[in-house]
Amino acid sequence: MPRENQTWQSVRDEVQRRIQTRVWPMGGLLPKEEDLAQELGCARVTVNRALRHLAEQGILNRKRKSGTRVAEFPARNVRFRIPILREEIEAQGAVYSYALLLRAQLAPPPPVRAAMQMKDAPALHLQSLHLADARPFVFEDRWINLATVPEAERVDFETLSANEWLVGHAPFTAGDMSFGAVRLDHPMAKALGAHEGDSSLTNERLTWDGAQSVTHVTLTYAPGHRIQSSF
Amino acid sequence: MPRENQTWQSVRDEVQRRIQTRVWPMGGLLPKEEDLAQELGCARVTVNRALRHLAEQGILNRKRKSGTRVAEFPARNVRFRIPILREEIEAQGAVYSYALLLRAQLAPPPPVRAAMQMKDAPALHLQSLHLADARPFVFEDRWINLATVPEAERVDFETLSANEWLVGHAPFTAGDMSFGAVRLDHPMAKALGAHEGDSSLTNERLTWDGAQSVTHVTLTYAPGHRIQSSF
DNA sequence: ACAGATAATATGTATGTACATAACAAGATT
DNA sequence: AATCTTGTTATGTACATACATATTATCTGT
Numbered sequence: 271m272p273r274e275n276q277t278w279q280s281v282r283d284e285v286q287r288r289i290q291t292r293v294w295p296m297g298g299l300l301p302k303e304e305d306l307a308q309e310l311g312c313a314r315v316t317v318n319r320a321l322r323h324l325a326e327q328g329i330l331n332r333k334r335k336s337g338t339r340v341a342e343f344p345a346r347n348v349r350f351r352i353p354i355l356r357e358e359i360e361a362q363g364a365v366y367s368y369a370l371l372l373r374a375q376l377a378p379p380p381p382v383r384a385a386m387q388m389k390d391a392p393a394l395h396l397q398s399l400h401l402a403d404a405r406p407f408v409f410e411d412r413w414i415n416l417a418t419v420p421e422a423e424r425v426d427f428e429t430l431s432a433n434e435w436l437v438g439h440a441p442f443t444a445g446d447m448s449f450g451a452v453r454l455d456h457p458m459a460k461a462l463g464a465h466e467g468d469s470s471l472t473n474e475r476l477t478w479d480g481a482q483s484v485t486h487v488t489l490t491y492a493p494g495h496r497i498q499s500s501f
Numbered sequence: 502m503p504r505e506n507q508t509w510q511s512v513r514d515e516v517q518r519r520i521q522t523r524v525w526p527m528g529g530l531l532p533k534e535e536d537l538a539q540e541l542g543c544a545r546v547t548v549n550r551a552l553r554h555l556a557e558q559g560i561l562n563r564k565r566k567s568g569t570r571v572a573e574f575p576a577r578n579v580r581f582r583i584p585i586l587r588e589e590i591e592a593q594g595a596v597y598s599y600a601l602l603l604r605a606q607l608a609p610p611p612p613v614r615a616a617m618q619m620k621d622a623p624a625l626h627l628q629s630l631h632l633a634d635a636r637p638f639v640f641e642d643r644w645i646n647l648a649t650v651p652e653a654e655r656v657d658f659e660t661l662s663a664n665e666w667l668v669g670h671a672p673f674t675a676g677d678m679s680f681g682a683v684r685l686d687h688p689m690a691k692a693l694g695a696h697e698g699d700s701s702l703t704n705e706r707l708t709w710d711g712a713q714s715v716t717h718v719t720l721t722y723a724p725g726h727r728i729q730s731s732f
Numbered sequence: 733a734c735a736g737a738t739a740a741t742a743t744g745t746a747t748g749t750a751c752a753t754a755a756c757a758a759g760a761t762t
Numbered sequence: 763a764a765t766c767t768t769g770t771t772a773t774g775t776a777c778a779t780a781c782a783t784a785t786t787a788t789c790t791g792t
Contacts, residue, residue: 275746290672290710302772313747318773328582334754334773343668345584348678351559353576437575441521447579450727451682453700469684469700474727496681496705506776533742544777549743565743566785738789744782753774761766 276312281320284310289329289340300330300338327501350499352447355400355408355433355489364402368431371461372397375423378413378486385476386483388415394422396432399461406462409490414440418482432485442477442484449473449497458490468493507543512551515541520560520571531561531569558732581730583678586631586639586664586720595633599662602692603628606654609644609717616707617714619646625653627663630692637693640721645671649713663716673708673715680704680728689721699724 288294300306303321307314321338324330328347332338359366374395377383383390394414400407412432414422419440427435452472459466473489519525531537534552538545552569555561559578563569590597605626608614614621625645631638643663645653650671658666683703690697704720 277745286674290674296669304772314773315748315775316746318775319745322774332773335756335771336754337772343585343588345582345588347580348583349578349580351576352579354574357574357576438527443517443521444732446729446731448727448729449680449702451700451702451722451724453684453698467684467698469682471680471682471702491682493682496679498677498679500675500677508775535742545743546745546778547776549745550775553744563743564785565783566741566787568742734792736790736792738787740787741785743784746781747779749777751774751776753772755771755773757768757770759766759768762764 276310276316278316278319278323281306281310281312281317282323285320285324286329294340296340297342298340300340302337346501348499348501350497354437355410355431359400359402359407362402365404367401367404368429369399369401370396370427370431371399373427375416382413382486386413386415386486388417388483391417396427398427398431400431400433406464406492408492408495409458409461411488411490413486415483415485418479418484433487436485440477440479440484442479445475445477447473447475452490454490454493462490462492464493471495471497473497507541507547509547509550509554512537512541512543512548513554516551516555517560525571527571527575528573529571531571533568577732579730579732581728585668586641586662590631590633590638593633595638596635598632598635599660600630600632601627601658601662602630604658606647613644613717617644617646617717619648619714622648627658629658629662631662631664637695637723639723639726640689640692642719642721644717646714646716649710649715664718667716671708671710671715673710676706676708678704678706683721685721685724693721693723695724702726702728704728 294300301309303314303317307317310317321330321332325332326347328345329341330338331341353361356366372395375392376395377390378386378393378395394416396410396412396414398410400410410433414432416423421439425435450472452470454462454464454466454468454470456466459468462470470493471491473491475487477484525531532540534545534548538548541548552561552563556563557578559576560572561569562572584592587597603626606623607626608621609617609624609626625647627641627643627645629641631641641664645663645667647654652670656666681703683701685693685695685697685699685701687697690699693701701724702722704722706718708715
């Protein structure tokens with residue numbers, strides 16, 4: 271029996287076409303992989319890969335035994351690329367620079383301490399500014415768990431940003447990230463070269479190495495900054 | 502020759518472990534799939550799947566012939582699940598409700614028209630509010646391209662939100678999304694039950710069906726709202 | 733020396749096959 | 763009826779193998 275040598279991408283496209291043209295309505299059940307493979311003239315594994323890909327994007331829901339259905343509400347999974355700050359700035363053709371504003375060693379305030387799940391041990395607190403073409407781009411407020419990364423205590427972070435040092439020295443296994451908006455208070459506005467009361471995008475990250483927290487960062491972008499993605 | 506029946510997940514974990522423990526330093530070259538497969542006692546395809554997965558997350562860079570390297574700057578791809586508003590609200594245990602504030606048919610303002618790449622044809626303009634437990638959750642400002650979705654003209658959107666109607670009636674093939682922050686002006690603050698000058702997270706989406714734009718939305722969340730993700 | 737053809741190589745993917753696993757269904761047991 | 767057991771089924775994944783494709787390295791003729 272001749273196979274027509276479909277690629278998994280072509281299967282994906284055909285499936286998407288059938289969803290768009292309502293051949294398979296929202297919430298509807300797809301034929302099983304085996305039948306689909308036979309109909310399209312390819313191997314089941316090829317269909318499997320295509321469907322798995324669409325499921326990862328949130329377009330299909332798959333469950334063993336029950337089968338594959340078109341997602342009722344296409345809660346698409348949008349992916350944002352989160353580069354290191356130097357890269358983000360240089361990618362837009364600007365010159366990157368960095369300034370350390372504060373370096374202290376003390377117990378973090380309760381909310382941070384709770385989020386990082388650490389005892390009342392001291393942590394390293396850093397505040398710094400990342401600039402694009404000498405204009406403030408983002409303000410970084412960071413806590414580093416010295417129980418997890420003791421070497422950080424001996425780094426001065428004057429020339430190398432914690433952002434980059436940690437990437438090279440503190441591996442992590444998992445993390446959480448969130449975006450929000452914040453009204454700039456006077457000192458933050460001053461640091462960012464903006465006006466008090468301006469609105470900024472903030473990005474909060476918490477990383478873990480196993481069960482131990484590594485670092486907690488809050489990035490406050492200069493007003494007007496957006497993060498983008500395509501899907 | 503006995504295979505040890507590795508799963509691709511176990512290969513992924515082992516690779517991640519070696520990256521973390523600096524067995525394979527940042528920017529370093531990994532052995533080729535074939536060798537790795539032999540070393541770990543599994544098939545090359547299994548290694549392929551594991552490495553492909555890590556590359557998708559931005560942890561590895563792969564290029565034909567050149568091989569696989571540990572990403573210099575681990576620009577991890579963070580995925581956000583973007584559900585329909587009703588789902589997002591009900592998922593947090595609140596009662597969903599919706600109110601249409603404005604419905605008009607006119608040519609969109611230049612920035613929107615440019616983004617949607619439409620002539621000076623009229624579009625459908627909708628403003629509405631989505632509420633969680635009767636408290637404003639997000640303000641929606643939407644333009645619908647009537648050249649692409651003419652049926653929208655005959656829908657009143659009084660009870661069914663455009664958010665949900667479009668999901669069921671206007672398929673799209675691609676889209677862009679961005680997040681930003683905005684300072685609330687007086688009318689917007691009033692609509693959201695907030696104060697003028699408060700800071701809100703905004704989410705802008707533009708969807709396409711092939712070369713034609715479908716809809717352009719700006720969501721303005723109530724102050725304090727954050728979007729989250731794990732990685 | 734240089735441009736263009738050619739070979740070598742690592743990843744990418746398609747196939748047939750086999751078995752694992754989750755989830756539901758139906759039947760057996762209490 | 764409630765619970766436990768046992769099938770059945772569709773997806774999930776592992777393997778050997780073969781070939782495709784992109785990219786680099788090398789050779790070759792001028």
